[in-house]
Amino acid sequence: MKKTLLQRLRRRWILLLAALTPPCREIVALGSRRLDAPQGAIARLQVRIHLGICTACRRYLEQIALVHEAARRSGDRPDALQDVTPRSRLPAAARERMKERIRCERSRG
Numbered sequence: 001m002k003k004t005l006l007q008r009l010r011r012r013w014i015l016l017l018a019a020l021t022p023p024c025r026e027i028v029a030l031g032s033r034r035l036d037a038p039q040g041a042i043a044r045l046q047v048r049i050h051l052g053i054c055t056a057c058r059r060y061l062e063q064i065a066l067v068h069e070a071a072r073r074s075g076d077r078p079d080a081l082q083d084v085t086p087r088s089r090l091p092a093a094a095r096e097r098m099k100e101r102i103r104c105e106r107s108r109g
């Protein structure tokens, strides 16, 4: 399939931005450290640019942030780990509907 001019420009822009930031492995290390201690302006900018173009690093660092937040909260309340899991973001009614559906599926065999 032939790419449009806009798609080609977007691709070049992403390649340019990728060349300006360190590789994923370094971004993950920088991103993980930023949760523990403040970083310099250049490191913050590199992480932000990279996360704007790299879905994998963005998702990974979101998960690391969840674990970090859970660990922080667990110092206050041991049961707080459940508060930051994606499951807890579901409304209670939705969770109950899912449980009921699973029970129905299991009972059918």
Ligand SMILES: [Zn+2]
Binding pocket: 023, 024, 027, 050, 054, 055, 056, 057, 058
């Ligand atoms: Zn990446």
